[in-house]
Amino acid sequence: MIGQDIIDRFRVILGDKGVITDASDIAPWLTDWRGRFHGHAAAILQPDSTEQVARTVALAAKIGVPLVPQGGNTSMVGGATPPPDGSALILSLRRMNRIRSLRAEDNLAICEAGVILANLHDAADQAGRRFPLSLGAKGSATIGGLISTNAGGTQVLRHGTMRALVDGVEAVLPDGGIFDGLDALKKDNRGYDVRQLLIGAEGTLGIITAASLRLVPAIAARAVGWAGVQSPADALALLRHAEAHLGNSVEGFEVIADDGLGHVLSHIPGTRCPIQTRTPWHVLIEVDHDSDRRPGPVERLESALADALEQGIIMDAAIAANEAQAEAFWRIRESLSEAERAQGPALQYDVSVPVARMPAFMTDAAAAAQRAFPGTTASSFGHLGDGNVHFHVRAPVGTTDGPAWIAAQGPAINAFVHDAVVAAGGSISAEHGIGQMKRAELGRLSSPARLTALRAIKAAFDPHGIMNPDKLIPRPDEG
Amino acid sequence: MIGQDIIDRFRVILGDKGVITDASDIAPWLTDWRGRFHGHAAAILQPDSTEQVARTVALAAKIGVPLVPQGGNTSMVGGATPPPDGSALILSLRRMNRIRSLRAEDNLAICEAGVILANLHDAADQAGRRFPLSLGAKGSATIGGLISTNAGGTQVLRHGTMRALVDGVEAVLPDGGIFDGLDALKKDNRGYDVRQLLIGAEGTLGIITAASLRLVPAIAARAVGWAGVQSPADALALLRHAEAHLGNSVEGFEVIADDGLGHVLSHIPGTRCPIQTRTPWHVLIEVDHDSDRRPGPVERLESALADALEQGIIMDAAIAANEAQAEAFWRIRESLSEAERAQGPALQYDVSVPVARMPAFMTDAAAAAQRAFPGTTASSFGHLGDGNVHFHVRAPVGTTDGPAWIAAQGPAINAFVHDAVVAAGGSISAEHGIGQMKRAELGRLSSPARLTALRAIKAAFDPHGIMNPDKLIPRPDEG
Numbered sequence A, B: 001m002i003g004q005d006i007i008d009r010f011r012v013i014l015g016d017k018g019v020i021t022d023a024s025d026i027a028p029w030l031t032d033w034r035g036r037f038h039g040h041a042a043a044i045l046q047p048d049s050t051e052q053v054a055r056t057v058a059l060a061a062k063i064g065v066p067l068v069p070q071g072g073n074t075s076m077v078g079g080a081t082p083p084p085d086g087s088a089l090i091l092s093l094r095r096m097n098r099i100r101s102l103r104a105e106d107n108l109a110i111c112e113a114g115v116i117l118a119n120l121h122d123a124a125d126q127a128g129r130r131f132p133l134s135l136g137a138k139g140s141a142t143i144g145g146l147i148s149t150n151a152g153g154t155q156v157l158r159h160g161t162m163r164a165l166v167d168g169v170e171a172v173l174p175d176g177g178i179f180d181g182l183d184a185l186k187k188d189n190r191g192y193d194v195r196q197l198l199i200g201a202e203g204t205l206g207i208i209t210a211a212s213l214r215l216v217p218a219i220a221a222r223a224v225g226w227a228g229v230q231s232p233a234d235a236l237a238l239l240r241h242a243e244a245h246l247g248n249s250v251e252g253f254e255v256i257a258d259d260g261l262g263h264v265l266s267h268i269p270g271t272r273c274p275i276q277t278r279t280p281w282h283v284l285i286e287v288d289h290d291s292d293r294r295p296g297p298v299e300r301l302e303s304a305l306a307d308a309l310e311q312g313i314i315m316d317a318a319i320a321a322n323e324a325q326a327e328a329f330w331r332i333r334e335s336l337s338e339a340e341r342a343q344g345p346a347l348q349y350d351v352s353v354p355v356a357r358m359p360a361f362m363t364d365a366a367a368a369a370q371r372a373f374p375g376t377t378a379s380s381f382g383h384l385g386d387g388n389v390h391f392h393v394r395a396p397v398g399t400t401d402g403p404a405w406i407a408a409q410g411p412a413i414n415a416f417v418h419d420a421v422v423a424a425g426g427s428i429s430a431e432h433g434i435g436q437m438k439r440a441e442l443g444r445l446s447s448p449a450r451l452t453a454l455r456a457i458k459a460a461f462d463p464h465g466i467m468n469p470d471k472l473i474p475r476p477d478e479g
Helices: A004-014 A023-029 A050-063 A117-126 A143-148 A194-198 A232-249 A258-267 A297-310 A323-334 A336-343 A355-372 A402-423 A439-445 A448-461 B004-014 B023-029 B050-063 B117-126 B143-148 B194-198 B232-249 B258-267 B297-310 B323-334 B336-343 B355-372 B402-423 B439-445 B448-461
Strands: A067-070 A089-092 A099-103 A108-112 A166-172 A178-181 A207-214 A221-229 A250-257 A281-289 A316-319 A346-352 A377-383 A388-394 B067-070 B089-092 B099-103 B108-112 B166-172 B178-181 B207-214 B221-229 B250-257 B281-289 B316-319 B346-352 B377-383 B388-394
Touching: A004 A050, A023 A089, A050 A067, A050 A089, A050 A166, A050 A207, A067 A143, A099 A117, A108 A117, A108 A143, A117 A143, A143 A207, A166 A194, A178 A194, A178 B448, A194 B194, A194 B448, A221 A232, A221 A297, A221 A323, A232 A250, A232 A281, A232 A297, A232 A355, A250 A258, A250 A323, A258 A281, A258 A336, A258 A377, A281 A297, A281 A323, A297 A316, A323 A336, A336 A346, A336 A388, A346 A402, A355 A377, A355 A388, A355 A402, A388 A402, A402 A439, A448 B178, A448 B194, A448 B448, B004 B050, B023 B089, B050 B067, B050 B089, B050 B166, B050 B207, B067 B143, B099 B117, B108 B117, B108 B143, B117 B143, B143 B207, B166 B194, B178 B194, B221 B232, B221 B297, B221 B323, B232 B250, B232 B281, B232 B297, B232 B355, B250 B258, B250 B323, B258 B281, B258 B336, B258 B377, B281 B297, B281 B323, B297 B316, B323 B336, B336 B346, B336 B388, B346 B402, B355 B377, B355 B388, B355 B402, B388 B402, B402 B439
Parallel strands: A067 A089, B067 B089
Antiparallel strands: A099 A108, A108 A207, A166 A178, A166 A207, A221 A281, A221 A316, A250 A281, A250 A377, A346 A388, A377 A388, B099 B108, B108 B207, B166 B178, B166 B207, B221 B281, B221 B316, B250 B281, B250 B377, B346 B388, B377 B388
16 A cells, blocks of 8 residues: 555645545545445545646656556446555545536547546537547546546547547656646647547546537437337347438437347336337437428438338338337337346456448347357347447346356356457457456457557556556467 | 578578569669669569468568568658668568459458558449549559558548558568458457558568458549638538538548639649639549439539528539539549649658548638748648648759759648647647658657657567667667
């Protein structure tokens, strides 16, 4: 455990407000929000400015104290949890929560790392714009964490992941130097794009302190529809059909297996299937217009779905008649994880494969998992258009001790699913990152050239290993 | 100069067809296409496959022979010219010219590094798609070079630079390992994005051997218009107006100063100004539709320009009545560099600043340059919507010895213009890269943190300095 004398040296830089040492204040930040990873830290450092971050990191580098950067602590992979031995301090960016500027005419917001996503949404709304990335944790997740994990969500099809929305980055590198890359230049070919390295680096290469973020026009009108289809292949055919008819106004396209829908209808009060026919697969589709051009999104979506019905791509369809129905359609999608948890224990995977291979993956990998692990049921839902689904393998019916089942079967099922993903040319982490949870699997499943590159970059930026230790980079014994 | 014994070791890997040693065959590749940089090399190595590239690089690493990768040799900054002392060999990717696959339904082409851009355009056209990046050198420039320089062009406003169009990269790293990142995953958070590092690295971190490239729908209909405006600020107002009215169908938006237009009309036969009024500034605008939706692009552009005229944003406007007129409008833009050359000697800068600051930069920097260097005239033209213009400082009227003027005045004017760019928060290289030409200026004008990061990445990937030596990374005495 790091001693009081060392903490006092950080207090000189940060003042009393900038250093938390009370155990009860620290406790909530020592465990990830799903309660899977537990760590210890003698203090949370809370700088208030980029200058303070720079001085904090420079001191940490000088005396060899590792830092674990933390925003909203909403990592899905234990990426913000300190090591259990108390060898590191937490560096919280939450006090750096200023929106430095928001210029509607330039479609640009400059935010500090600790700005909470929902607060940026509100500020953009007030300026007649929007920031088109959202996810369940928006009330806690911070801009710094979202950039450091290259976050996704349900709007990636149209607007891309965080990487596509970041026009500039300010960061403190592991030697305490300030990388000033905030200027939002659309073209800049001055050598290696260091910003791109910091995006998705999970705080292992430096601390993102601020970012220039791209805004888009507010939504003027939207249409939300539901379609029943025979298979994931038909769902993909519907996506291509929708893109051809509706261009890039398709903002949401989520695929749901009928068993997942069934769990929602069973466990989530007040939900009902939007269509009469019970079909093997379902698609939720949203079309947005930024302007009031005619025909509006409802008419255009109606026409596209009618065509799809006529061509036999879909079996049934419905369009939300009003905003309340649109919300009800989306509530089904957003309740899937909760319904799955109510249904029983399951292992969940956040994986991607090339879009064209996704339909086959969804059906074949589920069937193969069920054969390999008798009694389990497997299915998937999510962002088909991004080639990213959340793949679930559920414990056999009647399993009462979920943690025991996961402990016994988890490693074999993990390896099975990840092997299937790699065989399909995919990624074992589509949007959640690596953190602690997937580090060993990344080591096992990466090519030597990829591992060499990851380790070389880490060693080049952080030779003393003080930035978010034990995250992302596989240990020597892990591949 | 590298000896025959060493070249013979590469011949074992590449065969006779893969090694060029005839001086007259080598000569054209020792000088950049503008004739500014001259080098020497005892051989050109021409591998035919990724496997051959890997073995070639592994041998070069083993025996410490630097390699200069080359595609179409169209660098604007001496980025593909070998060192003058003959200490390196040229590695040409031109034999790797296969389009491995092109799937219209997936909007994806997998191309080897040596595919010439115009050939990809043709192949995409035949499949009913297009690859939306083009530039003057398209008949020579190769995919590998375009990725390694993160090329731009006139379609960046809508489709982004090369970075936005590359969905996957295969490369040989400096130790000979093959980085297999070809799978086009829309979401992939497996640690640092090595592909992003290779894009724009100018061959200093490895050899790109193939790439997955994004295709877009073919253009169904286009409208090309010309508007006269009072100032760059009004040109930007017109862009914002057009974006509000025409959404993302604005594919081209080029700004031209009236003096530049004058040079075209004087020196390029058959050109005429598209509008009656002679205005201080001009805008070329293209609107494209991917589908046949109504109203078509001509009607929509007419309506947007009529509105702009009414609001006083523009002074005059014309829309091309047919495809021949559309070509004539574009010919003016594409003849600007040739007309400038005919007009007399000039120094040319490829710079970017944040879009919002570009109007002030265009007028203020030109005025300041003219004051600082009496007798010169300065103006700019180019991609206002990308914050990227080509800024020219012309020698005083009557200057007959251009090279002598450049030798005498070049360094001071370079420093003056680059300082103005940095003061405006911009980049001294918007789309041409650094190469040899801007290396010292990059060193002079970069923050210590940026230089440290560039050098650390280079050293991590290429510890023996065998990849494209003396390019991009400032030397120790250069900042």
